[in-house]
Amino acid sequence: MAGESSSFHLLDERIQRFIWQQGWEDLREAQELAVPLILPADQDVIIAAATAAGKTEAAFLPALTNLLHGSGEGLIVYISPLKALINDQFGRLDRLCEALDIKVWPWHGDITSGVKARFLKKPEGVLLITPESLEAMLCNRGTSIAAVFKEARFFVVDELHAFIGSERGKQLQSLMHRIDRAAGRRIPRIGLSATLGDMSLAGKFLRPGGAPALVESTSSGVEIKILVKGYEEPTAIKQVDGQEPDPVSPAQIAAHLFKVLRGSNNLVFPNSRREVERYTHILNELCEREQVPNEFWPHHGSLSKEIRSETEAALKQKERPATAICTNTLELGIDIGAVKSVGQIGPPPSVASLRQRLGRSGRREGEPAILRGYAVEDARSGLTSLKDRLRLDTLQMVAMISLLLEGWFEPPQVAGTHFSTLIQQLLSVIAQNGGASAKELFTLLCAPGSPFAGITSGEFLELLRHLGTKELILQESSGVLLHGPLGEKFVNHYTFYAAFASDEEFRIVAGGRTLGTLPVSQMLTAGQRILFAGKTWRVEEVDDAQKTIFVTRASGGVPPLFSGGPGRTHTRVRQRLRELLRGQEVPAFLDVTARKFLREARDEYERLDLDNKVTLDQGNEVMLLTWLGDAANEALACLFMRRGFTAMAAGPGVEVHKKAGGVQEVLDALGDFAVEDVPDLDFLLADAKNLAREKWDWALPDGLLRKAYASQYLDLAEAADWVKAVGQAQAGL
């Protein structure tokens, strides 16, 4: 290696020795490129590379060299979205750092206070921490923050894409910014990720207004093998007792999974926790019936840590093959080893998500990535919805796969005004500094280059005044802002540190063992039978005070409902879907039934003349077919609602309830929108209710809530463009 690698020689001798001892043949491409960029610690860097292996080292080999060559003490702050990832990384880094005599400090909710106290006594080495724990540190140890981070050389943010666009991402930006300010200098930021489409957007996220150096590993193109199988669900006939019969396609899909997945490690994504339960149970029963050892394990966010660890351990060990039926809990970089194939039941939530999932397969040299898609459609019988007639689930899956193959996926949503997280950060800064003036707060959080830049001083003052009326803050006669009585209560409870909201939950306990949790909104009663953790149970007792549901093993049971909202579809996906409907080409990866679905959808598209028609009369409603993404369709629905219509975004378009004037009245409204100016948000959303989505939205003045909502959920500009284009086309007829 020594002869070919120039970066290798830049590393500290002790690190070079460690690399030899590991028997690593040479530095990976990303490592080779990253070392000279990171070593001087004078700029931000983003490392985008296909596999998890190698990225951590690409950041840490030069960062640790910098630490070793520096003047004694120094600190690297690694920030992870998952505790599990911190535990994995601790195992890997501690081995390396032991040889270098550098301490590694894991810090999250499960780490004992003793470890944290020892770190704080001498804050040197590598700190592995979550955003929430960092928030707690700033809140509770405000006076010592400058000292703790005085010698911080780098922030390393793992799984950068998992933060972009969310409340947590905005919080993370704010935390790094506040630490920069406390330390009195710009601490270089290193972002690690596999899925970053537009690198300039990711760069803007890593540091607002920044432009980091980029390391993109041109990974050798892994071969992708794809098969999409169609399944026809017979029309349900109500049984004598009025109950819906069980659907038959899950049993058929499970039978196929059983046949093709046994003997190897795989991941299957059925898109919801409920379906994870359903499929795990069917597959477990199949193994039992065939008298073979069980190879199918459940994994989702409502299962207890113990049960999830069992599944992760089953995937990691090499003795027996194992397949996880899972949600996106297994999408991020937890170490589960390579898998042979990925199953996707129903359309994935996004192309980015599909890409991340498929990235778990084909990670060994010379092995392809294998994707099996399962598409279910209702059998045809008379009056079915447009979604059924156009086979939209199947077509959406095919559209997403075709975009994936082209290398496209949804860009990260860096924009968006996160007033909710601004409230959290205001309260946190007040805690950190024991009070602050309005001007100090605005300069720290909202000035150009700050995480909340773009918020005007007028909006900021409006927010502060409103927080005063909510008793979250109060102003001393000197002008200094402090916590109000309610603010004090919130900040002093540990739930304050997370920027995102969460449901209240019941624990499900069987014989003293916690199986997992269910949201309280999904009330269960004694005697009910449920399917949970892949097994069936009878509810014995519901303890409201202890928020616990006691269950015992029993036969029979249906999977419970969990809470959750739908994913959001991007305009590009809808447009690709329409291209598929218009086209003739039949992708080679479709099986006979999936081909049939595609043919039926194309026939229907032609029969309804959807290439030329914008409206479809559906009786009580008019369907406006925009073929735009959800954000534009929702904005269009808002325009109609403001005109007194009942309207909602529905798949590829907007469903508008007819009024007395029928279809023509809807078209007239559309014609008016085309020539009117785009309305402002206060007008458009004047009557809108229930806009609160994020944790602190309840404390926002109406105008700011409307702005926050619109910035994240509505694309008014795209809706207006569509309306204008359609209006012109109609005028030309």
Add this chain to the structure above:
DNA sequence: GACCTGCTGCGGGATG
């Protein structure tokens, strides 16, 4: 039909 993530400080009692 529809995801996921995370969490302090302190006091009391047991243990080495």
